[in-house]
Amino acid sequence: MDSRLLWGMVDMLILDVVSRGPTYGYQIAQTVLSQSSGYFELKEGSLYPALHRMERQKLLTSYWEETQEGRRRKFYKITLAGQRALDEKRDEWARFSAGVNGVLGGAYGLA
Template sequence: MAIDKSLLTGGTTMLLLKLLEQEDMYGYQMIEELKKKSKNVFELKAGTLYPLLHTMEKKGFVNSYDEEANNSRIRKYYSITKAGKQALQDKKDEWQIYAATINDIIGGVSFAY
């Protein structure tokens, strides 16, 4: 299923923060997880993911650290910060209002009361 990209970009940060809220991950892992969780709806491109992660790190939403993978390659893991958790909460609230409003207008079923 193809979804208009502009609808997604704002939400991607939220989705990534949500993933990291559960556990620390490296970039590739996030793409895979997102794909799995969304049943192949969200296929995030690496070219989008990394600049986004780096921006989030500059904003202080995530921290990164190096860890050695079993093949002695260094992997960069990301972990969510306190500020990141706050941002996730804010974005979630924002999204609920947004989704509810859209549903109101187009006449779908509103799931956010």
């Protein structure tokens, strides 16, 4: 897909995945990829700047755990502020998609 379309939705997708429970970067990327049926295939590396930014914005918090393989892994949890931001983004997306669908519905049978 066009990366410019995806760019505005990355925060919402990350917050949505993390809101389901503590998770880590690789799993977030895999979840988005699998649940979008491979549609949202973003550069996995670009996920981390977004995670760190949202952590600095207090939308996410993090903690470390050691894996069975002995590696240290960083887990992310959503905060109340993150939850509120996610709700706002969902509403905004709903209005946006409804508007887009309203325009495109007649031609593509989405109305």
